[in-house]
Amino acid sequence: xxxxxxxxxxxxxxxxxxxxxxxxxxxxxxxxxxxxxxxxxxxxxxxxxxxxxxxxxxxxxxxxxxxxxxxxxxxxxxxxxxxxxxxxxxxxxxxxxxxxxxxxxxxxxxxxxxxxxxxxxxxxxxxxxxxxxxxxxxxxxxxxxxxxxxxxxxxxxxxxxxxxxxxxxxxxxxxxxxxxxxxxxxxxxxxxxxxxxxxxxxxxxxxxxxxxxxxxxxxxxxxxxxxxxxxxxxxxxxxxxxxxxxxxxxxxxxxxxxxxxxx
Amino acid sequence: xxxxxxxxxxxxxxxxxxxxxxxxxxxxxxxxxxxxxxxxxxxxxxxxxxxxxxxxxxxxxxxxxxxxxxxxxxxxxxxxxxxxxxxxxxxxxxxxxxxxxxxxxxxxxxxxxxxxxxxxxxxxxxxxxxxxxxxxxxxxxxxxxxxxxxxxxxxxxxxxxxxxxxxxxxxxxxxxxxxxxxxxxxxxxxxxxxxxxxxxxxxxxxxxxxxxxxxxxxxxxxxxxxxxxxxxxxxxxxxxxxxxxxxxxxxxxxxxxxxxxxxxxxxxxxxxxxxxxxxxxxxxxxxxxxxxxxxxxxxxxxxxxxxxxxxxxxxxxxxxxxxxxxxxxxxxxxxxxxxxxxxxxxxxxxxxxxxxxxxxxxx
Ligand SMILES: Nc1ncnc2c1ncn2[C@@H]1O[C@H](COP(=O)(O)OP(=O)(O)OP(=O)(O)O)[C@@H](O)[C@H]1O
Ligand SMILES: [Mg+2]
Numbered sequence: 324x325x326x327x328x329x330x331x332x333x334x335x336x337x338x339x340x341x342x343x344x345x346x347x348x349x350x351x352x353x354x355x356x357x358x359x360x361x362x363x364x365x366x367x368x369x370x371x372x373x374x375x376x377x378x379x380x381x382x383x384x385x386x387x388x389x390x391x392x393x394x395x396x397x398x399x400x401x402x403x404x405x406x407x408x409x410x411x412x413x414x415x416x417x418x419x420x421x422x423x424x425x426x427x428x429x430x431x432x433x434x435x436x437x438x439x440x441x442x443x444x445x446x447x448x449x450x451x452x453x454x455x456x457x458x459x460x461x462x463x464x465x466x467x468x469x470x471x472x473x474x475x476x477x478x479x480x481x482x483x484x485x486x487x488x489x490x491x492x493x494x495x496x497x498x499x500x501x502x503x504x505x506x507x508x509x510x511x512x513x514x515x516x517x518x519x520x521x522x523x524x525x526x527x528x529x530x531x532x533x534x535x536x537x538x539x540x541x542x543x544x545x546x547x548x549x550x551x552x553x554x555x556x557x558x559x560x561x562x563x564x565x566x567x568x569x570x571x572x573x574x575x576x577x578x579x580x581x582x583x584x585x586x
Numbered sequence: 587x588x589x590x591x592x593x594x595x596x597x598x599x600x601x602x603x604x605x606x607x608x609x610x611x612x613x614x615x616x617x618x619x620x621x622x623x624x625x626x627x628x629x630x631x632x633x634x635x636x637x638x639x640x641x642x643x644x645x646x647x648x649x650x651x652x653x654x655x656x657x658x659x660x661x662x663x664x665x666x667x668x669x670x671x672x673x674x675x676x677x678x679x680x681x682x683x684x685x686x687x688x689x690x691x692x693x694x695x696x697x698x699x700x701x702x703x704x705x706x707x708x709x710x711x712x713x714x715x716x717x718x719x720x721x722x723x724x725x726x727x728x729x730x731x732x733x734x735x736x737x738x739x740x741x742x743x744x745x746x747x748x749x750x751x752x753x754x755x756x757x758x759x760x761x762x763x764x765x766x767x768x769x770x771x772x773x774x775x776x777x778x779x780x781x782x783x784x785x786x787x788x789x790x791x792x793x794x795x796x797x798x799x800x801x802x803x804x805x806x807x808x809x810x811x812x813x814x815x816x817x818x819x820x821x822x823x824x825x826x827x828x829x830x831x832x833x834x835x836x837x838x839x840x841x842x843x844x845x846x847x848x849x850x851x852x853x854x855x856x857x858x859x860x861x862x863x864x865x866x867x868x869x870x871x872x873x874x875x876x877x878x879x880x881x882x883x884x885x886x887x888x889x890x891x892x893x894x895x896x897x898x899x900x901x902x903x904x905x906x907x908x909x910x911x912x913x914x915x916x917x918x919x920x921x922x923x924x925x926x927x928x929x930x931x932x933x934x935x936x937x938x939x940x941x942x943x944x945x946x947x948x949x
Binding site: 486488489491492493494495496497498499502506507510511513 | 651652653672673674679680682684686687688689690699700703704747748751
């Protein structure tokens with residue numbers, strides 16, 4: 324009896340799993356598919372045949388290309404800054420006891436749970452009252468602000484699980500503080516740093532809400548797309564989305580392979 | 587017991603601790619982990635710090651390595667005051683209890699780490715790391731990662747990583763603690779061999795008395811942050827300085843009472859304590875006691891009692907004998923050719939031993 328029920332339960336679980344996967348993948352599949360849609364009308368919502376021409380004309384819309392370049396530059400810059408500051412913060416919070424540690428911990432979590440709308444609005448009023456012109460730099464600052472906490476948390480988790488005698492062993496063997504950090508500490512927390520970097524990049528490249536407050540007259544990729552919703556999103560957007568998604572999948576695969584080789 | 591040449595007056599002092607004290611503040615309370623330790627360790631000596639958990643062994647060793655700064659006192663390495671010198675500038679290396687091998691490096695890179703820090707030439711690193719891996723019998727495993735090795739192998743990598751730097755002293759904090767008994771015993775011999783081969787001073791922390799007794803030239807027995815006794819293994823075993831040492835090292839029997847005229851009366855029996863008067867405590871090792879059915883004659887300590895337990899332990903039998911006052915005495919008896927026991931459970935027996943085997947503490 325149990326066997327029959329068990330088998331039925333297994334089937335149900337299988338079906339359920341596939342439904343979830345379908346649900347997750349469907350929008351991405353549609354995005355990718357419509358990058359190949361040979362559309363004639365203005366809208367890119369009905370399937371009209373297969374073509375590769377949008378891949379050929381990827382940069383045919385100068386404004387869109389500029390927005391994408393903008394987004395990539397901002398993502399790279401904010402990721403670098405975030406990783407440097409976030410790693411230092413994560414190390415300090417995971418390793419040492421210091422005055423103000425509780426406050427810092429609290430602020431890190433506050434930064435994660437603050438609604439983007441609030442963060443965007445308050446940043447805008449800060450920049451306006453300080454008379455700072457809004458451009459790529461203010462966008463980058465904003466992106467660093469909202470991704471910093473995520474990098475800090477991933478690095479801190481890694482630091483906490485780090486055996487403190489590893490660093491002592493390095494010092495014991497003659498390594499100074501910098502050599503110890505570079506040769507022992509950093510490689511040990513690297514998985515956390517890389518995970519944090521990927522998060523920061525992903526958060527930055529598709530941010531709309533905060534960016535829309537502090538962009539001034541600059542357009543990023545997400546801002547350009549939202550602006551073009553009314554007139555119809557060109558297939559180039561699908562292609563760019565597909566390419567960004569492809570790079571993401573590639574990184575995930577490389578990471579998985581590296582992780583398997585490590586164990 | 588390797589106690590052929592107890593080094594009582596070190597001529598060449600490798601490590602000196604002078605009244606070293608270490609206080610920690612935890613939760614607003616001052617904890618004295620080490621309460622004033624003075625000791626000299628000679629060049630080339632195998633020196634052990636032995637004591638129960640929490641007695642300050644690790645703290646003492648970490649101060650020698652430079653990871654902790656003494657709250658008071660002076661530490662000298664080869665005559666140089668290193669009290670304020672950071673660990674990376676000290677001429678000693680440490681083998682950690684957890685091994686602390688760098689997980690992201692191969693065995694080779696782990697062992698070469700110290701030499702690379704010192705900017706040793708490529709050829710010399712190659713030669714010395716190769717030699718050292720040969721000494722610890724790990725040739726051919728250079729490319730492995732630490733986690734791909736067994737506990738014993740990791741232990742030897744840790745040893746090689748420290749020894750390759752040719753430190754003037756090697757500090758080992760319970761290096762065999764994570765190994766099972768068989769491997770432990772094999773590694774004890776191995777460590778001894780390596781120490782002879784490289785001729786470096788070893789400072790060895792352990793809470794295992796057998797390990798300390800078999801391996802050390804000298805032992806410092808610690809308790810509550812203080813040294814109870816510092817001597818060679820034989821002396822520590824035969825002539826424990828305090829009741830704590832007597833109880834901690836090996837099995838021993840303790841008798842206390844008031845002596846009059848060099849004799850301690852225990853019920854109908856007597857314990858000879860020549861020249862002692864008043865409160866005394868007497869320690870006797872189980873293997874020094876003879877067990878017999880008749881009252882012994884002659885000038886020996888003798889106690890009557892009843893056998894409450896006989897345990898066959900292969901090479902010897904262990905008896906528990908209850909005295910009239912309820913105290914229990916342990917006696918080891920070498921297994922005879924015919925494998926018979928002298929007494930059974932419930933038998934009345936006499937225990938006796940020579941006066942020289944009583945170790946008397948007190949006035
Ligand atoms: N960082 C610290 N802060 C506060 N107290 C400490 C600290 N390190 C050690 N102690 C205390 O100092 C005492 C001695 O500790 P230590 O580690 O030297 O003992 P040990 O002899 O090595 O013991 P074990 O055999 O268990 O390793 C203990 O009571 C311990 O609780
Ligand atoms: Mg310890």
